[in-house]
Each structure stands twice: as C-alpha cells, then as structure tokens.
Amino acid sequence: MKSNSHNVLALSALFIALFIMLLPDIAEARGGSFGGSRGGGGFRGGGRSFSSPRSSPTKSFGGTRSTGGRIGSSSPSVGKSSFGGSRMSNNSQYTSRYGAPRQSTPMTRTGANGMQQNYVVHNYGGYGSGLMTGYMLGHSSWMWGMPFHPAYYYSRPYEVVGANGVVEVYPPTFSFGQFFFTMLIMGLVIWLIIRIFKSRKSSNNGYGSQSSFN
Amino acid sequence: MPTLSIESNGRLEKTAIYYNGQQVTGVKELMINLDEDGTFDALIQYQGTDGQIHNKQIFADYLSNIKTVEPSFTEEDANELQLLTVESEGDIDSCGVFINEEMVDGIISLYVHIQAGQNSESKSSLLSLFKPKKVVNMVGSSFKSEITFRNEDNSTETEEIF
Secondary structure (H helix, E strand, O other): OHHHHHHHHHHHHHHHHHHHHOHHHHHHHHHHOOOOOOOOOOOOOOOOOOOOHHHOOOOOOOOOOOOOOOOOOOOOOOOOOOOOOEEOOOOHHHHHHHOOOOEEEEEEEEOOOOOEEEEEEEEOOHHHHHHHHHHHHOOOOHHHHOOOOHHHHEOOOEEEEOOOOOEEEEOOOEOHHHHHHHHHHHHHHHHHHHHHHHHHHHHHOOOOOOOOEO | OOEEEEEEOOOHHHEEEEEOOEEEEOEEEEEEEEEOOOOEEEEEEEEOOOOOEEEEEOOOOOOOOOEEEOOOOOHHHHOOOEEEEEEOOOOOOOOEEEEOOEEOOOEEEEEEEEEOOEEOOOOOOOHHHHOOOOOOOEEOOEEEEEEEEEOOOOOEEEEEOO
16 A cells, blocks of 8 residues: 555656656747737847748749649648648638747748748747757757657647748647657556566565565 | 574564574475474475575585575564574484573474465466456465473473464
8 A cells, every 4th residue: 555655656756757847848838938929029130120921032933833732732742841840721820829920031941852942930939949940950859759858749840831832830839738648658658667567576575575485 | 503593473474584593585495393202304495596496404404505685574573473493403402492582391393384385376467467456376385383392290282383
C-alpha cells in the first residue's frame, strides 16, 4: 500500500515537473505573444513599415503556373517541400485566433523542383515564430522530434496558398493534444518499467529482503 | 568452532540464517537433525556467489561461495523473534544449543527443517504486468522446528522452537 502511494507520488511529481518545464511554452501558446491586438507595429521592426500579406511581391507571377488547382488539393507541390507546414483554407482561421501579425516578411525560396516560390512569413514573436524561422531556413533539428524538446509539442508552420500563388506562413502553435498524449505515453512507459523491475525483484526473492531463503 | 544461528518467528519471510555471525542469503534448504544417540545431520543447500547450488555439511565443510548480507533485522525486530544457535565441531559430543543466547540442556533431539518453496507462477510475460497482483504462491516450502527435552521425572516433552 505504502509503495503504491510512493509510485503515484513519483508519477505525479514527474508529470508536474514536465508540466513546469513546458509552462513557459504553454503560456506563450495561450496568448503571451499571440493573440490580442498589435501595438505600435511590433518591437522588432521599430518604425519599419511592413507589407501586408495580400500586397506581397508579385514578381514570381506569370508564366504558365496555375494556382487554382493547388488550393485545397491534398498534395500540393508548392509550399510543402520546404518545411512541411500544415495547410489552412484561409488565413482568417489563424488571425481570428491569434490576431494580426507583428511583422510580415516576404521571402522567396527555391523548391525541390527548382521553381521559385514566394512566401510571406507572418511573425508573431515568441517561441512559435522562432520555430517557424527555423523551419523556413531549413535549420530544424532531429531533436525537435523528440519529446524532451519543446518544439515537439508544437505543430508545423501553417500555410495558406493565396489566390495569387503566394504562400502565407503562420507560426506553429502549441498542441495540447500532442502534449497530453505524449505525457500519457511517457507515463505508461514509466509505469511499465516500474512494474517490470518490481516483478523481477519479487521473482528473485519470494520471501522478501529480510529472509535468508530466496 | 562453527556456529549456526537461526532467527525466526516460524515464517520463512522472517527467517535469517547466520553462519559464524554473518547473515547469509541464497539459502534453499536447511536441515538439522541431532539426537543424543549420536545422530548428527546438519546440511545446508544454498546458491553461492558463483550461481551454483552447493550442498554442504554445516559443521564439517567450508561453506564456499556463500553469499552474505548485512543483518536485516533490527533490535526491535529481534524482540519478536526466537534465536536458535548451534555450535559444534561436527559431532554430538561437542554440540551446544542455545535458545535466545541461553544454553539449554536435557535435549533428546533437535529437528529443524526449513525449505524455500518454488514460485508456482509461470515465467512473467509482458501481459502478466497488466493482470491484477496475485499473492505469490510458493510451492514446496517447509518449516519444521522441534526440540525434545527429557524432564527430571524422565518424561519427554516436545516443543516448537519458533
């Protein structure tokens, strides 16, 4: 009975420790940097004027490319290859939740097929935007896919392919589902390890640690 | 002179064997059968530090590779346990029996047989981890301890030691 309560305490402490470790990121995802209204044009840019997503560069336009077929398609060739973002049907899904971006930066990247693709990167500041920059620049690490790294609990950057073919990119958001599911799996693994050690111990010594007979 | 002590309350879970003052572990079976007629059987079977099972005469053989541990019972525990000590050079004439550190005399026979059972559970599998906890069923365990005295009126009396 006593050891059971110790187990529960140990597991609870583990969950609390992990929760505290990720608390800054959770708080950030809840609205620390995101959401609300933009004040003063953002701290990074100072007095810079930023182009709005819809008035982003159009020099990549032209030729025979058709954007019509790609919007909403399941396997778009543009916007997916660089950093594997998540598609949104329109940017209002994101902005209605997190507000207007602090900064919107146009960017051109060459895709895997050698064609140039225009992006507009919407920066909201905070950890999610840092991750987005990492994904955009191809600086992601294998550690981001590990549960001990906060990036693991974030989604991929969100993409919206505009009618003009420009891909708008929004920062990843904290995934509570992923967080709790991972905690559940980790708790299960830890519980299994404890059970295995305990069952081994009891099979090695059927009479307890005080007896000379085992 | 080799000394063997058994500290117990009659249950295997609370039984410690001391050989020359050191608590031993890995014991599988212990049998002491002493009789005033000259019977002197004192055998121990244990799993040694080499992982092998050893069968030895307690007072005649050297208990090689026997595993020793720190004493597991506290003074408080010891108050609730009986301590039987036998010291001998391997024969009945040089044999002294002590119960709770007091020498006893008038013994006709002493019989102690303690055997650890085998866990009847099959090998634990991954699925068994999810099953509710069962009481470990140790099959074949045995704990007998009897001492027979001759009283002053020549009557005999048999008592349980632990």
